[in-house]
Amino acid sequence: MTGHSVGEYAALFAAGALSLADGLELTTSRGRLMRDHCKPGAMVAVALERQTSAELAASHPGLEPAVTNGEHSQVLAGPDAVVNRVCAVLDDRGIPYERLPVDRAFHTAAMEPMLDAFGDVLARTAFTPVRTRFISSLDGRTHEPGWTPGPGHFVRHARMPVRYDAALRSVAGERPDVLLEIGPHTTLSGLARRSLPTVRALPSLYRGTGLTALFGAAAALHCAGADVRWEPFLAGTAGRRVPLPGYRFQHRPYWVGDPPRPPNPCPRQERNAL
Template sequence: APTPADRPADDEIWPTETAQAALFAHQAALADAWRAAGIRPALLLGHSVGEYAALYAAGALTLEGGLRLTAWRGRLMQTRCQAGGMLAVRADQTTARRIARAAGAELAAVNGPHAQVLSGPPQALKEAAALLDQEGLRWRALPVDRAFHSAGIDSALDEFRTRARGVTYRPLRTPLVTTADGELRRAGWTVDVEYLCRQARQPVRFGLAMDTAVEQGCRDFVEIGAGRTLTGLGRHCVPDSRWLSGQGEGGGAAEQAHGFLTALGSLYGRGADLDWHALTGDGGRVPLPGHPLRRRAVPFRAEASVPAPEKPGPDDEVLLVIRELAADKLGRPTADVTPDSSFFELGADSLSLMSMTTELEQRYGVRVPVREVFDSADTPRRLAERVARLRGDVPVVREPVNQEPVIREPVVQEPVVQEPVVQEPVVQEPVVQEPVVEQPAAPAAPSESPEGLHALFGQQLRLAEQLVEQVGEMISRQLDVLAASGTTTASPAPARTQARSQAPLVPRPAPTPTPSTPSPA
């Protein structure tokens, strides 16, 4: 199993001495850019060292004061504290606290119902990782070299407290939720040195702070910083919350500016008032060229034919569909959803994952429970492998093929006519049984055309008329037989012979030109 020291090559650790001040400067600049564009936040909160930028945006710190505090904080934690680390754990708070206690580590952050962070010395984190592996819980080492928000920074707090007393603190102008305790600090509250020390030492209660923000009616959040770390955590805490990136993604200035303007456009679409003068400046007209264009004909050259790419296999096709679904549900470009990206880190929540698994079930006919997507199938590649395994056991549901309806003619049976029975010696009325006529069987699939229906109805009416005529003729002849016999006993044999010889058979109905008509039964 990997150890906390096994980190990707591109996940380089930034020295704490400079990282904290750099993060504050970057976030403060973004906050000023958003304020210049006309965006005024209703509430502010920050995560760990990000709370200093939130204090600056709320008016509690000056830019100089925030830079001094974060520079001292980072330098003291780098020089006065022993090496350590942190693990992001996919587990509930009770489980994470139990494992931390057993390994000699501490719970450093409660970021949501199933998002915790452990902190401690390297050996304690190694034991914690082993316990997590034994219980089948996912974890990830964070790119830090100190055990923040734990006893590992106690040696730096006394000197930090002394230096922090030399900074001027001002009352809040904008309400702020402190993440050390999840409390709402209204305008007029002034931060003090003891809170800053407690904020550095105690666990981050980001989940509790999000609950407080929601209680104040907040649903739209803008992450002022690089990346989308808080976007994923925030959606995990409040699934129906909406998040925007403060600067976009990518290292280039053009990409970051595009992300910034895109987020501004989204807020404008939701009713936010923007300062267009600050965004566009004075403007001006672009001068047209003062000379005629030089036109030159360029011959057309046919491009060399490019062979068509090979069609993806079944697993590759499922993986591509899952990446596109995840990008659509999470509002991100498909290129950002790599095969090994974690749905949780991309900002997925239970609602978006449930919608995605429902569409996969409709498309492939297999059902993957949402709890598996949170656990063992938490990346597009793992989810595609799970769908592929299920498709090996469950046949793929294909679209039904439309077939022409088969029109079957009704089966017409001849009526069975029973002759009257004359009994002796007592002259009784002859027992006349009604002819047993079975109704024609209903057609299995009648034709949808009006001509076919009219022909069928006409044939049934003609058959009914013939049956009525035959029954009437039979009754008339039976009455004649009774009148001829009088009140004397009649010989049954001649009467039966006469009735048999005179009763005509029921004629067959004339066949219609409809093909494939079965013979009458």
């Protein structure tokens, strides 16, 4: 189990390290403190290797690497004016980029003014051991069941760059058959497919398609051997489970052809038209 940036809070809740109430309190406090204590900034996703993006950031004072999603997927962050200048450079070089719809330079030094106050909030929070193996996107480290995150983990998580690439490498080491993204669209499953092309990565939701993706993901997990609880899927519907053969179909056609036409029992009588 892993999460991306603030999604790590949701993943830690699912892993048993946080109660729902504490998870909501931490994420809302984190956002409020970032708004109140941190200066406005901007973030831009760039199609560059990590080293190249770091060199680009070094040549623009105030710009920092904020996220590494994959081999050619980085996010840089800093003051809005600096990000504007680097976008102009990217335009000149023909390098694809996308401005992110945020107003702070998350996971950079710009977050430092809120860290002490956030640490006070964390000190009042009761953390419990994770129940399952957990991979942090802070550094890609794998934590075994029984590990308990402390306040220091979340402070570093708010300040340091996201290393989702390292988390995916650790995920690959688990040799998973299927990965399931719990989120509103396909962002993380798309990143996983690019980094782990041999692993099937499924979204649980796909924007604009209703529950189609969710049911498709559940079916794929069932076929992969997962023990899916179908009752919540069928609750309030007329749907029901039906048994199917457990063996693999051979895909051979057995359609019955058209029956032979019987001979004409009444031969046509020739008539004299005269």
